[in-house]
Amino acid sequence: MKQTNKLKKSINLILLLFVCIPAFSMHIMEGYLPVNWAVIWSLAFLPVLLVGLNRVKALIAETPEKRMILAMVVAFAFVLSSLKLPSVTGSSSHATGMGFGTALVGPASMAVVGTVVLLFQVFLLAHGGITTLGANAFAMAFAGPIVTFLVYRLFKKTGASMRVSFFFAAVLGNLFTYLVTSIQLALAHPDASSGVMGAFVKFIGIFGVTQVPVAIVEGLLSVMVINVLINNDFIKENDLFSFNSFNRLRKRKIAHEIK
Amino acid sequence: MKSNKLKGYNFLLLAFVIIIPIVGLMLGGDSEFGGADGMAAEMIDNSDYSPWIENIWAPPGGETESLLFSLQSAIGAGVLFYFIGYIKGKKAA
Secondary structure, three states: HHHHHHHHHHHHHHHHHHHHOOOOOOOOOOOOHHHHHHHHHHHHHHHHHHHHHHHHHHHHOOOHHHHHHHHHHHHHHHHHHOOOOOOOOOEOOOOOOOHHHHHHEEEEEHHHHHHHHHHHHHHHHOOOOOOOOHHHHHHHHHHHHHHHHHHHHHHHHOOOOOOHHHHHHHHHHHHHHHHHHHHHHHHHHHOOOHHHHHHHHHHHHHHHHHHHHHHHHHHHHHHHHHHHHHHHHOOOHHHOOOOHHHHHHHHHHHHHHHH | OOOHHHHHHHHHHHHHHHHHHHHHHHHHHOOOOOOHHHHHHHHHHHOOOOOOOOOOOOOOOOOHHHHHHHHHHHHHHHHHHHHHHHHHHHHHH
């Protein structure tokens, strides 16, 4: 017992350290979203963040070991987002590591994980920005994890194995993040002649080609780490992407409304 | 899945992880890339939009930026493998 307390303390310390060191990918840079869009995306992300905060609080209150899993999720995201991989176009991009986290702590908690890292990245690496934080977090910490979750469920339903489902979930979640970023940029910067659609095609062209190999690498690495975790009896296959996170959330909300 | 089979499986995945960027480099030519987000920004700069706010702080140079990036991956890898070691030891005990 004493040992677990000690471990918890050190984990907290490590988490704190973490928080101070940044990095993710594909962010819309500071100032590149006009004021109105910056406000709209920030407002859109705010409720997601609040739900996520609630969820993380509930997670830690229920099972303190989740703290350890959260630390691991952040660690994975750190490693992946620092790997700038070259791509066919001669441009580079990095992965997000969000799919792995979604499998372990659910999409809601990822809103918090993503935001914290994005925030400190703004201050230390000048990647992304305060005004574009809402938009970036919406794409990476909300849209991506949700798609990952849904894709996993869908694949599992069709009878695919856990590893195949998880691979595609992580890959598509990563790609979807870029899709949303492209939409955000296109809405804010419509092409002079071809409008929003034309701008979207241009942006998705830049991000898309670069991102496909990166997404595949992210999917492979995610499956590898999950393999190791399962092999060491740390988690069970069925615990991945469990619906609990949603159900519990709904119950809490209902209880709240009755009050 | 048996432990040994799993190890082989993971090595296979690792091989792909290494091959993909190498193929990318061979097809793409060099690694003088600024990143996809930089390209997108350039595209916006080419239209008549100019950013209305700047980052509060930016790394003073490319070398410092690399330092921060590698520090980040070192810490991430450190924590990740600390836990993998922890659960491995726990399983063995």
